[in-house]
Amino acid sequence: MQQAHTGARTGDRIAFDPLVELLTAILVRHGANRHVAGIIARNCAMCERDGCTSHGIFRMAGYVSSLDCGWVDGTAVPVIEDAAPAYCRVDAKNGFAQPALELARKTAVEKARHTGLAAIAIRGSHHLSALWPDVEPFAGDGLIAFSVVNSFRCTVPHGGDSPLFGTNPVAFAVPRQGEEPLVFDMATSAIPNGDVQIAARAGQQLPGGVAVDANGAPTTDPDAVLNGGALLTFGGHKGSALSMMVELLAAGLTGGHFSHEFDWSGHDGAQTPHTGQFVLLIDPQHAGGRPFGDRVETLIKDMRFAGVQRLPADRRYRNRRRAEQQGIHIGVEERARLDALLEG
Ligand SMILES: NC(=O)C1=CN([C@@H]2O[C@H](COP(=O)(O)OP(=O)(O)OC[C@H]3O[C@@H](n4cnc5c(N)ncnc54)[C@H](OP(=O)(O)O)[C@@H]3O)[C@@H](O)[C@H]2O)C=CC1
Numbered sequence: 001m002q003q004a005h006t007g008a009r010t011g012d013r014i015a016f017d018p019l020v021e022l023l024t025a026i027l028v029r030h031g032a033n034r035h036v037a038g039i040i041a042r043n044c045a046m047c048e049r050d051g052c053t054s055h056g057i058f059r060m061a062g063y064v065s066s067l068d069c070g071w072v073d074g075t076a077v078p079v080i081e082d083a084a085p086a087y088c089r090v091d092a093k094n095g096f097a098q099p100a101l102e103l104a105r106k107t108a109v110e111k112a113r114h115t116g117l118a119a120i121a122i123r124g125s126h127h128l129s130a131l132w133p134d135v136e137p138f139a140g141d142g143l144i145a146f147s148v149v150n151s152f153r154c155t156v157p158h159g160g161d162s163p164l165f166g167t168n169p170v171a172f173a174v175p176r177q178g179e180e181p182l183v184f185d186m187a188t189s190a191i192p193n194g195d196v197q198i199a200a201r202a203g204q205q206l207p208g209g210v211a212v213d214a215n216g217a218p219t220t221d222p223d224a225v226l227n228g229g230a231l232l233t234f235g236g237h238k239g240s241a242l243s244m245m246v247e248l249l250a251a252g253l254t255g256g257h258f259s260h261e262f263d264w265s266g267h268d269g270a271q272t273p274h275t276g277q278f279v280l281l282i283d284p285q286h287a288g289g290r291p292f293g294d295r296v297e298t299l300i301k302d303m304r305f306a307g308v309q310r311l312p313a314d315r316r317y318r319n320r321r322r323a324e325q326q327g328i329h330i331g332v333e334e335r336a337r338l339d340a341l342l343e344g
């Protein structure tokens with residue numbers, strides 16, 4: 001990637017590579033090995049660069065806290081099992097999900113090219129980030145990619161009266177002709193838990209209709225959500241059904257924990273959900289009929305004609321281009337928090 005800034009810090013802006021180095025150093029300082037630290041740091045810097053602030057450097061404290069208390073193993077060596085012609089299982093061994101996915105990447109791409117499909121089922125993993133960094137590179141390699149990950153008990157299933165599901169995002173990426181992949185990535189809760197934490201920190205209220213307090217009454221107070229309250233799913237029963245699907249694929253199928261199954265209450269400092277992740281790859285070269293790439297462009301052209309101005313991921317790509325030219329903005333307080341993590 002071309003970066004305009006090479007110094008560790010230019011005012012309150014930092015170039016991508018020095019940010020990755022800084023985040024890597026923090027994670028190594030807190031017990032991750034260089035390989036794992038490098039993968040998580042890069043992922044985290046990508047989120048910050050693309051303006052996904054709920055899963056960028058804001059999350060470093062959570063990674064560090066989970067490492068410090070031994071909840072997640074920053075030196076775990078994931079193990080891959082070549083289970084079937086189109087199926088890889090990966091045991092993350094209580095480490096982060098991203099190194100486990102990295103381990104399976106080459107095998108899964110080969111399987112998808114050969115058979116048309118490939119599934120990656122990761123269990124025993126911790127995922128604290130956005131999902132688009134996991135799927136976008138596969139689309140960059142010409143594959144359609146779908147992924148789901150479950151998280152921790154904080155969302156009430158539609159029709160229920162207590163939290164059970166995680167915030168459970170779904171991500172989908174499709175290759176484009178001569179353009180960045182078309183990607184969407186969204187929580188199945190009305191808003192992610194990260195947005196609740198950010199609102200609490202900033203002293204802001206939540207939008208109406210997204211959460212309940214500890215008594216099940218609607219609330220816009222982020223502290224009430226974080227202290228015994230819960231989120232709702234987006235779109236009532238529809239988001240709830242998708243969230244259920246995420247639990248079934250990311251945990252039920254992979255062998256990971258459902259969001260309500262792992263108990264971190266007695267584990268002070270644990271902040272990374274210990275669950276599973278599922279990824280499905282499809283090679284459109286096997287589809288036959290009209291070339292898929294042409295069909296993608298036709299649909300996008302028709303959407304534009306229907307008045308659509310913003311496609312999913314447009315905002316991220318715009319932020320990415322800006323960061324490549326100007327560096328990544330880090331506020332003074334955020335920088336101080338990172339420096340404290342590096343020293344502490
Ligand atoms: N690891 C975990 O367990 C969890 C992670 N998360 C992560 O949190 C992140 C944020 O989730 P969420 O708040 O639901 O995401 P948003 O609602 O902000 O965005 C969801 C998707 O819709 C796109 N989008 C947003 N607004 C528009 C619009 N007006 N027109 C067209 N497309 C639009 C976004 O593109 P763009 O990106 O360009 O804005 C994105 O692809 C995700 O990356 C998710 O993976 C969430 C829950 C749990």
Ligand SMILES: O=C([O-])C1=[NH+]CCC1
Pocket residue numbers: 054127128129151152167168187191192193194195273
């Ligand atoms: O924002 C969110 O909901 C989460 N991010 C990582 C785990 C849950």
